Every structure is written in C-alpha cells, then in structure tokens.
C-alpha cells in the first residue's frame with residue numbers, strides 16, 4: 001500500500017534516472033553515501049534484487065537505524081571520509097556511488113533537530129554528531145562579517161549584510177523561532193518565500209561543513225570506483241553543483257599541458273567520462289508531486305577503464 005506522503009521519511013528524487021544510470025554497472029556493490037530514508041536504496045534493491053549489494057552511509061544515526069532495519073551494511077560517518085568508511089565494511093571496489101546531498105525531509109520536519117524556520121526548536125542543525133559546530137555557536141559567536149559572508153555565499157541572500165547586522169544586534173538566540181522572527185523583521189516585506197529560508201540554508205551548510213565534504217567525498221568516490229563504475233550526484237544548491245561539475249570536468253580532461261606543446265609532458269590521462277553533458281532535472285510531474293525536487297540537478301560520470 002502507498003505510504004501517506006505526510007508520514008514519509010523522505011521521498012527519493014530522480015529515482016528512475018538513478019536506477020537507469022546505475023543499471024549498466026550491475027551486478028555489484030553500490031554505496032548509498034546519503035542513505036537518509038533509504039528511498040534510493042529501496043528502489044535499487046527492488047530493481048536489481050540480489051544482483052546489488054548496498055553499503056549505506058549517513059552522518060545521521062537516525063538514518064542509519066533505518067538502514068539496519070532494511071538489512072543492508074550500514075556505516076555512520078561523514079562521506080567526506082567515504083573511502084575509510086566503505087573499506088571498514090566492504091573489500092570490493094564499488095560499481096557505483098550515489099550522493100543525494102543536503103538534508104532529508106525527516107530531518108527538516110523534526111523540530112528538535114533545529115533545521116526548520118517554520119517550527120520552533122533548539123538552534124542545532126547538526127546532521128550528525130561529527131558536525132563541527134551547532135547553529136547556536138555560529139549565530140551567537142561569529143563576527144558580523146563572517147555571518148554576512150556565509151549568508152551571502154551559502155544562502156545567496158541579497159540582504160545578507162542587513163540580516164547579519166540584525167543577528168548581532170539581537171543575540172544571543174536559543175531557538176529557531178527567535179532567529180526566524182528577527183530575520184523576518186530585518187528584511188523588506190513581500191519577497192517570495194519565507195524571509196528566513198536562505199539564511200537557515202546558509203547556517204546549515206556552515207554548521208555541517210557541507211561544501212568541503214562534497215569536495216572530499218567526490219574525489220574519494222572516484223578513486224574508489226572499479227573501472228566502468230559510475231558516480232551519480234544530486235545537488236540542490238549551485239555551490240554543490242559547481243563542485244561536482246568542476247570535479248567531473250577535471251577528471252574527464254586528461255592532459256593539462258599548456259596548448260602548443262609539441263608532445264604531452266604531464267602524462268595525465270582522463271579518469272572519467274561525463275555521462276550528463278547537460279545536467280538532468282526532474283520532470284514537471286515529479287516537481288508537482290514532490291516540491292523538494294524542484295531545485296535538484298543530477299550529474300553522473302563513469303570511471304574510464306585503466
């Protein structure tokens with residue numbers, strides 16, 4: 001029976017496309033680097049049955065508890081250290097590594113986790129216990145300049161300076177409700193969306209060191225893949241997507257000698273073939289069913305046989 005979507009842990013985004021991209025690598029080991037509610041893993045198990053073995057990774061102990069219920073190998077940690085995490089539970093090179101970045105609906109919808117500007121909760125926002133800061137530490141102790149910088153960079157918030165000044169003038173904060181009220185008062189009215197949305201996103205990215213983790217995790221995943229293996233990455237933010245795009249382009253570029261050299265001196269050969277010349281985005285039908293999908297961008301690449 002279909003689950004009531006209000007009680008879903010997380011609905012997987014671009015799941016058909018993920019299955020299609022991973023299918024040619026089967027049979028083999030798939031690392032679900034962002035297990036969340038296990039939506040993608042469930043689809044892969046449903047499609048490939050005993051031809052797929054899954055290693056589930058997540059920072060969040062709640063997510064990992066669900067992976068264990070599903071009976072797949074599960075390892076808690078930051079995918080920025082994915083090579084060590086996977087080798088602690090599997091000794092074969094993966095056929096595919098899937099990243100579905102960001103937070104799960106379950107995390108956002110659990111007020112005590114402090115991700116939501118809509119529900120009051122403690123200013124936490126850590127995806128897991130390994131996160132370097134809590135949101136309260138950042139909001140209550142960082143300088144106005146540092147706050148403005150992250151709100152602009154990670155939130156793409158045009159009112160970053162104004163919001164940072166209001167935060168500094170009104171701190172300390174203890175709850176998400178207090179913070180979102182001050183932000184709403186600081187920005188001009190009648191903007192699209194909730195006035196605190198971009199700032200909350202920015203603080204969450206800083207709390208969890210998300211962009212650095214994407215950079216490290218992607219590089220290790222590519223190194224780890226077996227020849228012909230694939231890496232699939234779904235981003236929800238232009239900074240994440242830029243990291244993926246640039247890492248894939250670097251992997252596919254091969255020789256990096258300056259143009260005009262008569263023979264190659266760097267000796268580098270391409271390690272990747274990019275499978276998505278244009279990124280894949282969800283259909284209008286998927287977005288209509290699942291609002292979370294609206295900003296999703298999928299890129300995939302294949303490791304070139306040595």
Ligand SMILES: C[S@@+](CC[C@H](N)C(=O)[O-])C[C@H]1O[C@@H](n2cnc3c(N)ncnc32)[C@H](O)[C@@H]1O
Pocket residue numbers: 010011012013033034035036037038039040041057058059060063077078079080100101102103104105127210213214
């Ligand atoms: C968008 S959800 C994944 C949803 C999942 N694909 C599904 O279909 O249910 C992202 C998950 O990745 C986890 N996550 C985000 N950044 C992480 C990181 N650096 N290391 C490990 N897990 C991370 C979050 O805790 C969250 O559970």
